[in-house]
Every structure is written in structure tokens, then in C-alpha cells.
Amino acid sequence: MRYVVGLLVWFRQPQPLRVELGERSYDILIGAGLLDAAGEHLAPLLPQPRVVIVTDANVAPLYLARLEASLAAAGITRAAVVLPAGESSKSFTQLEALCERLLALKVERRTTLLALGGGVIGDLTGFAAGILLRGLDFIQVPTTLLAQVDSSVGGKTGINTAHGKNLVGLFHQPRLVLIDVDTLATLEARQRRAGYAEVVKYGLLGDAGFFAWLEAHGAELLAGDRDAIVQAVQVSCAAKAAIVAADEREGGVRALLNLGHTFAHALEAATGFGDALLHGEAVGVGMALAFELSRRLGYCAGAEVERVVRHLAAVGLPSDLHWLTGATPQDLIAHMLGDKKVHDGRLTFVLARRIGEAFLDRQVPAAVLEDVLADALAE
Numbered sequence: 256m257r258y259v260v261g262l263l264v265w266f267r268q269p270q271p272l273r274v275e276l277g278e279r280s281y282d283i284l285i286g287a288g289l290l291d292a293a294g295e296h297l298a299p300l301l302p303q304p305r306v307v308i309v310t311d312a313n314v315a316p317l318y319l320a321r322l323e324a325s326l327a328a329a330g331i332t333r334a335a336v337v338l339p340a341g342e343s344s345k346s347f348t349q350l351e352a353l354c355e356r357l358l359a360l361k362v363e364r365r366t367t368l369l370a371l372g373g374g375v376i377g378d379l380t381g382f383a384a385g386i387l388l389r390g391l392d393f394i395q396v397p398t399t400l401l402a403q404v405d406s407s408v409g410g411k412t413g414i415n416t417a418h419g420k421n422l423v424g425l426f427h428q429p430r431l432v433l434i435d436v437d438t439l440a441t442l443e444a445r446q447r448r449a450g451y452a453e454v455v456k457y458g459l460l461g462d463a464g465f466f467a468w469l470e471a472h473g474a475e476l477l478a479g480d481r482d483a484i485v486q487a488v489q490v491s492c493a494a495k496a497a498i499v500a501a502d503e504r505e506g507g508v509r510a511l512l513n514l515g516h517t518f519a520h521a522l523e524a525a526t527g528f529g530d531a532l533l534h535g536e537a538v539g540v541g542m543a544l545a546f547e548l549s550r551r552l553g554y555c556a557g558a559e560v561e562r563v564v565r566h567l568a569a570v571g572l573p574s575d576l577h578w579l580t581g582a583t584p585q586d587l588i589a590h591m592l593g594d595k596k597v598h599d600g601r602l603t604f605v606l607a608r609r610i611g612e613a614f615l616d617r618q619v620p621a622a623v624l625e626d627v628l629a630d631a632l633a634e
């Protein structure tokens with residue numbers, strides 16, 4: 256009987272995915288209601304039973320008290336820092352404010368930071384953790400779809416500058432990623448759609464079967480169906496974990512996770528890193544443009560491009576640029592030249608031979624790129 260009960264308890268536990276990085280390896284726990292079990296999952300990993308939670312002004316009233324209660328029940332001392340919400344917090348100004356608050360709280364090298372929120376909080380907290388006292392541990396507790404499927408995994412941390420997106424940062428891996436899919440219930444539909452673009456990315460870059468599954472189940476996922484969400488988060492995190500394990504610091508295959516991002520980061524810069532265009536929305540447009548560029552270069556059939564655009568449109572994501580007034584192709588290319596993937600002055604693009612088969616190309620002729628952008632702006 257005891258054996259049977261033990262088995263039942265085991266089955267109810269979320270089965271972790273593992274990001275295999277030697278001594279920096281960590282688990283990704285995915286499940287419903289995990290926020291209330293955070294204390295028991297975190298306690299064994301903490302160098303000292305003390306954390307500082309970093310969150311934003313939207314997330315704090317929704318989830319901070321529950322997280323704190325769970326930590327308290329596990330005997331973990333905690334404090335919280337609440338930052339303004341939104342992309343503009345990925346800035347030197349907010350980084351400085353966060354570091355000063357953390358130092359005022361007398362964090363020690365053995366204190367762990369908890370990032371409770373979306374990708375903005377995760378990227379900023381991870382960066383602060385990487386540089387404070389020359390390196391603190393941190394744990395990701397992502398609460399947006401985008402953060403649950405992408406930004407909480409892989410250790411890319413950082414901020415934006417006037418020169419462009421994510422240009423100052425560190426690779427600093429979290430010690431754990433704790434994903435409570437129930438937190439998505441309070442996420443606005445627009446934010447959910449933006450995160451969905453990064454889900455679609457995994458299908459487009461390396462898993463045609465997953466893309467087909469999304470064509471069939473994407474609407475359920477976006478409507479809040481928990482089974483569909485768990486399935487998509489698991490597949491996405493497994494794909495990202497495998498790529499990061501193979502190439503932690505983006506020497507090769509990891510750059511495929513940048514599908515659509517050469518365009519996306521230029522569009523975010525052109526629109527001022529604000530609410531006008533969310534990161535995920537920019538990635539949606541960027542992936543459509545990357546497929547169109549692949550078609551014009553003769554790599555990819557038109558039918559594949561149409562299928563990508565059709566799915567993005569079906570879920571309400573933008574895939575063209577006609578809404579972007581006052582920008583020229585040259586403006587966007589100037590932003591692209593600040594990209595981290597520039598090699599000896601040449602842009603790197605993630606292109607595709609078909610849905611599920613992406614590759615890197617550093618030989619894209621400027622004239623073809625300009626035509627793709629000009630047509631998208633004119634459409």
C-alpha cells in the first residue's frame with residue numbers, strides 16, 4: 256500500500272525537464288499551482304534560507320503574496336522589490352535602481368534573487384544577479400507565456416540601450432525555472448498572443464510536426480485551455496533546453512533561436528521599445544519577413560511562406576509592416592547593423608528551407624533585403 260501511495264505522489268509531482276550544462280545544469284518545473292509549492296521546491300537549492308523577490312507593479316498585486324506565503328511556510332526569509340512594468344524597465348536607470356535597492360537590503364553572496372514576472376523582470380533580475388557582488392544565484396518564476404516558453408530558460412540576461420536591444424548583458428544561468436501555468440489566467444490576450452509568437456518560432460525553426468499541432472490547437476491554447484498550454488510550454492522548453500545545452504553561448508546552433516529577431520529587434524528600436532510593438536509581436540512580423548526573404552533568395556517555396564502568414568493572421572499576430580509609418584528600409588537596416596549577430600560588418604539572418612528547417616545565412620544581398628522591407632512597408 257505504501258508503495259502505491261508513493262507512486263501516486265510521484266505521479267502528481269511535475270516531472271522536471273533538465274537543462275544539461277555541467278555544473279550549471281538546472282531543472283525546469285512545469286505545472287499548475289506550482290506557485291503555492293514554490294517554497295518546498297526552492298528550499299533545497301538555496302545557499303542560505305533567504306531570497307529577494309524582484310517583480311513588477313502589475314504582477315505584485317496578483318502573485319507576490321502567494322509566493323511569499325509559500326516561502327514563509329518553508330522557513331525562507333524574504334524581501335521584495337517592485338519595479339515599474341514594461342519594456343522600458345530593461346534600462347540602465349532601472350538596473351541601477353534595482354542594484355541600489357538590493358544593496359540597501361544587504362544582500363549577501365549567498366542570497367538568491369527570485370524573478371517573478373515576464374521576460375522584462377527575468378532579463379533584468381538575471382543581469383543584476385550576474386553583476387551584484389560579482390554574482391548571485393537567481394531563480395526564474397515566469398508569469399507570461401513568453402517568459403514560460405522562452406526567456407526564463409537559457410541564461411540570456413540584459414538590458415536595452417539607445418544603440419539597440421539587449422546590447423548590455425551576461426550569460427547567467429538560473430538555478431531553477433518554476434513555471435506555474437495557472438498564472439497565465441490573468442494575462443491580457445494581447446500579451447498571450449505576443450508570447451505565442453515565440454511558441455510558433457520553435458515549430459518554424461526545427462519542428463514541423465509541432466507547427467502543425469499549433470495550427471490545430473493554437474486557438475485553444477490562446478483561449479486558455481490548460482492542457483494545450485502545458486503541452487506547448489513543455490515542447491517549447493524541451494526544444495530550448497536542448498539547443499542551449501548544445502550551444503550555451505551562441506557559437507552556432509543557438510542562433511537559430513533568433514529566427515525573426517534580426518527584423519524584430521530593428522522594429523522594436525524603430526518603435527521605441529514600448530507598448531506600440533511588443534517583443535513577441537515584433538518576432539511574429541520578423542518570422543514572416545524571414546520566410547519571405549528565404550523565398551526571394553530561392554531557398555523556400557511560396558506555399559510555406561503563405562502557411563506561416565496564414566497561421567500568424569489566424570491568431571491575430573501582425574505579419575507585415577504597413578502600420579509602420581515614417582520608416583524606410585534603410586532606417587531598419589541601420590538598426591539591424593547594431594545586432595549582436597553582425598560578423599565582420601555583415602548581417603546574419605536565420606532563414607528557412609521549409610517550415611521546421613532553419614539555417615544561418617551571412618550572404619544576404621542588400622538589394623534583396625531592401626526589397627523585402629520596402630514591399631512590407633508598402634503593403
Ligand SMILES: NC(=O)c1ccc[n+]([C@@H]2O[C@H](COP(=O)([O-])OP(=O)(O)OC[C@H]3O[C@@H](n4cnc5c(N)ncnc54)[C@H](O)[C@@H]3O)[C@@H](O)[C@H]2O)c1
Nearest residue numbers: 313340341373374375398399401405406411438441442534
Ligand atoms: N532572455 C531571453 O532568452 C529572452 C527570450 C525572449 C524574450 N526576451 C525578452 O523578454 C521581454 C518580453 O517579455 P514579456 O513578453 O514577458 O514582457 P513583460 O515582462 O513586459 O510582461 C508583459 C506584461 O504582462 C504583465 N504580466 C506579467 N505576468 C502577468 C500575469 N500573470 N498576469 C497579468 N499580467 C502579467 C507585465 O507586468 C507586463 O505589463 C523582452 O524584453 C524580450 O527581449 C528574453
Ligand SMILES: O=C(O)C(=O)C[C@@H](O)[C@H](O)[C@H](O)COP(=O)(O)O
Nearest residue numbers: 405409411420421509512513516595
Ligand atoms: O535564447 C536565445 O538564444 C534567444 O535568442 C531567444 C530570443 O527569443 C530572445 O528574444 C533573446 O533575448 C534574443 O537574444 P539576443 O542575443 O538577440 O538579444
Ligand SMILES: [Zn+2]
Nearest residue numbers: 453516534538
Ligand atoms: Zn525573442
